[in-house]
């Protein structure tokens with residue numbers, strides 16, 4: 001089983017219940033040493049104040065979620081998206097985050113051309129790399145499940161993310177989320193191929209049935225993902241960093257007492273992850 005010291009609370013897991021300040025306090029109370037904030041939570045406090053509170057609480061930051069929506073229908077929108085991701089990069093640096101997680105964007109408005117969208121992703125991330133390298137901030141592409149190809153991310157397999165990293169070179173890596181990648185028959189081989197570029201590892205579970213494409217993720221152990229097996233592949237590929245628990249769950253975990261959520265998360269991390 002995974003070392004509990006690697007557990008990181010991704011703030012999405014208690015998104016509806018807690019502010020960032022409450023998440024920080026919750027981590028301290030429950031003995032969790034690492035946090036993975038979303039930018040929506042950051043806005044409540046401001047980056048500088050958030051960084052102070054996180055450091056003051058003795059917490060580390062795994063990944064900052066998220067930037068990198070680089071697909072857009074025109075040049076101005078693409079530029080605005082790149083600028084926003086650079087800003088997210090500055091926030092990640094201020095927080096001393098391990099990486100900035102990139103969710104690359106789906107089809108631009110009005111487009112049906114997914115190949116063109118994927119070309120935009122390569123170009124867009126390439127355009128971000130100078131800034132990221134100058135800040136010494138690794139960018140982590142997070143491939144999303146293919147059901148999000150149209151509206152959230154047209155990078156849908158680890159193979160695609162590995163190809164982008166091969167193309168673009170230093171400064172770019174990958175966040176592996178079991179929810180998005182568990183089904184892929186090439187997963188084990190592509191994790192091995194990702195050696196040296198794995199920047200984050202996210203866990204939750206795939207419920208059967210999944211009733212909502214976005215906000216019906218399961219607590220580890222309640223679904224069908226072989227999380228410990230995938231973790232062992234990720235470790236065999238050299239990644240021993242934080243493991244973020246990231247659960248979007250409108251009908252269940254977002255309705256519960258957040259302290260109960262954290263207690264369950266810790267117990268399941270110890271028994272399932």
Ligand code: ZN
Pocket residue numbers: 142177202246
């Ligand atoms: Zn994730």
